[in-house]
Amino acid sequence: MSREELVKEVVESMKTENVRWVMVQFLDVPGRLQQMTFPAREILDDPENAFNVAVGGFDGSSIKGFTMINESDMLLRPVPETFAIIPDDWQSPPGVAAGRTARFLAQIFWGGYKKGEAKRFEKDPRYIAERAEEYLAEQGYKAYFGPEVEFMILNKVINEVDRPWKKMHVEVVSAEAAWNTELPIIRFEEGYVPAIPYDKMFWIRQEIATVLEDHFGIQVEAHHHEVASPGQGEIDFRFDTLTRAADKVVTLKFVVKNVAAKYGLVATFMPKPVYADNGNGMHTHQSLWSKDKDENLFYDPNDEYAELSQLARYYIGGILKHARALSAIVNPTTSSYKRLVPGYEAPIYIAWSKANRSAIIRVPNYMRGVPKAARIEYRSPDPSTNPYLAFAAMVAAGLDGIKKKIEPPPPVDQNIYAMDPKTRRELEEVVRKQLGTPLQLPRTLCEAIEELENDHDWLFPIFTKEMLETWIEMKKEECLKIESYPHPAEFYQYFDI
Structure with a gap:
């Protein structure tokens, strides 16, 4: 399946499952899981931008091992292969109507670049794994x-x-x-x-x-x-x-x-x-x-x-x-x-x-x-x-x-x-x-x-x-x-x- 086909399948699944919210997760340098949550429309309204540029940004200076306060703007690009629907019964406390939630792992990019010129963040742990596969x-x-x-x-x-x-x-x-x-x-x-x-x-x-x-x-x-x-x-x-x-x-x-x-x-x-x-x-x-x-x-x-x-x-x-x-x-x-x-x-x-x-x-x-x-x-x-x-x-x-x-x-x-x-x-x-x-x-x-x-x-x-x-x-x-x-x-x- 091509990446374009995969993205299309993910978008259709989000619509079919009535996904309202999207968790986008990544690891800090020590290995603890971090996440930002966005409305599903941030992906559904413009899937090409979400999966090829970013779904949103965050403050990298507040993440352990990432950046200094003067270079803190980071972008999150969801990885479509990691799409999943969070079980509804994880919502706490029981009975809270939080809305159907999906989850992606993300690649991390530096902020401040023009569209199409984004640069991978050198200390994104997933980037190191991807480099290993490229070297292999x-x-x-x-x-x-x-x-x-x-x-x-x-x-x-x-x-x-x-x-x-x-x-x-x-x-x-x-x-x-x-x-x-x-x-x-x-x-x-x-x-x-x-x-x-x-x-x-x-x-x-x-x-x-x-x-x-x-x-x-x-x-x-x-x-x-x-x-x-x-x-x-x-x-x-x-x-x-x-x-x-x-x-x-x-x-x-x-x-x-x-x-x-x-x-x-x-x-x-x-x-x-x-x-x-x-x-x-x-x-x-x-x-x-x-x-x-x-x-x-x-x-x-x-x-x-x-x-x-x-x-x-x-x-x-x-x-x-x-x-x-x-x-x-x-x-x-x-x-x-x-x-x-x-x-x-x-x-x-x-x-x-x-x-x-x-x-x-x-x-x-x-x-x-x-x-x-x-x-x-x-x-x-x-x-x-x-x-x-x-x-x-x-x-x-x-x-x-x-x-x-x-x-x-x-x-x-x-x-x-x-x-x-x-x-x-x-x-x-x-x-x-x-x-x-x-x-x-x-x-x-x-x-x-x-x-x-x-x-x-x-x-x-x-x-x-x-x-x-x-x-x-x-x-x-x-x-x-x-x-x-x-x-x-x-x-x-x-x-x-």
């Missing part, structure tokens, strides 16, 4: 991504923080949590795929999956309870091209949070909201295909180990080589590094393998002899990342590996956590010799940002200079701010010292 195409590739997004649906979270910080208290309330006195509960680290009625969030996830399919056109492949006790879930959708897969992550988070809110619950994608239980990850499956042929370039039937091509091995080599710097983008919060610790299935070692979940890259080995199934799974990312930037950075690292023919170290099929110290030291020597990097990922966000400052040339020409500089500055400030707060656990640990 120049190399003769297209990339497919299939992220597994984990989250927790909780009854409520009570957060008491009084300035000047005389009170610091967070209480997580979950009907499933291991600390509840009322049975049944799900024990710590034993939440993987229990049946109903123990999986108390099943019907909530079921509704989320239904809304994703029926309203947003996202094909769900599976949903299930995950390992952590308090309401942890995962929803997997069918793989897609890089930007569209990132769009789907944005949409999934939007739907999860709104369906939870509809029932008076709260959803979080925070990497480590609960101590002593598994955190929320976003294992990301990916593969490169020929741009012009329907051919998976990661597949090699003659490879006895994992049916993986040499090109795929170079791609793995690139991610492993830059894994410590890449962490600053795919694990971008201080909470991320509380997830990346031994004992909770979150990988911290720069290694790869088939089936081995203690390595940061796993080659899924469910079925052999199926070309389209050949892929790698990058396991360290988490859903606090901005998916547009994360997927673009993964591609940049992988393509650098292909360009420089970075051969990864031999695969590690042992549980790295359970290795004796001598064996692990030997593995570290191999990794350092072959990749020039330590075996372990950074332990803090500050350490990861330092790595990115020293190792980032591989991000160009996909990332803009403006985006990289803003990301580093913003994350430096964030990690230093969080690390300066006294923590309740420190009182427990050190008060009587």
Whole structure:
């Protein structure tokens, strides 16, 4: 379908569905969803202008990571492929006659240009993803991504923080949590795929999956309870091209949070909201295909180990080589590094393998002899990342590996956590010799940002200079701010010292 045909179909659907309002959404640099809302007539009266110029403007200086106050005029151009009708029963409070509402994701442009001369905003995260796809195409590739997004649906979270910080208290309330006195509960680290009625969030996830399919056109492949006790879930959708897969992550988070809110619950994608239980990850499956042929370039039937091509091995080599710097983008919060610790299935070692979940890259080995199934799974990312930037950075690292023919170290099929110290030291020597990097990922966000400052040339020409500089500055400030707060656990640990 041509773009003109798609726009015509969207306009007809808006008329048929009696759409009165249009949400136009975008991500700020950290990855939080923002929106402006316009009357539907702003599109229906002049679709050509709306979809080819802009539907409206906003103040970019008020958006985190965007612009200064003296250059604040920004334009929103809706992406017709992301059109969806918001479920009517999301309106709150119940019974409010708010009017049928549609939703688009948007591209962001600088304001102040003549019609037809608008310039893309260099720090629009979706623009970085689009640049990644353009760069892939120049190399003769297209990339497919299939992220597994984990989250927790909780009854409520009570957060008491009084300035000047005389009170610091967070209480997580979950009907499933291991600390509840009322049975049944799900024990710590034993939440993987229990049946109903123990999986108390099943019907909530079921509704989320239904809304994703029926309203947003996202094909769900599976949903299930995950390992952590308090309401942890995962929803997997069918793989897609890089930007569209990132769009789907944005949409999934939007739907999860709104369906939870509809029932008076709260959803979080925070990497480590609960101590002593598994955190929320976003294992990301990916593969490169020929741009012009329907051919998976990661597949090699003659490879006895994992049916993986040499090109795929170079791609793995690139991610492993830059894994410590890449962490600053795919694990971008201080909470991320509380997830990346031994004992909770979150990988911290720069290694790869088939089936081995203690390595940061796993080659899924469910079925052999199926070309389209050949892929790698990058396991360290988490859903606090901005998916547009994360997927673009993964591609940049992988393509650098292909360009420089970075051969990864031999695969590690042992549980790295359970290795004796001598064996692990030997593995570290191999990794350092072959990749020039330590075996372990950074332990803090500050350490990861330092790595990115020293190792980032591989991000160009996909990332803009403006985006990289803003990301580093913003994350430096964030990690230093969080690390300066006294923590309740420190009182427990050190008060009587």
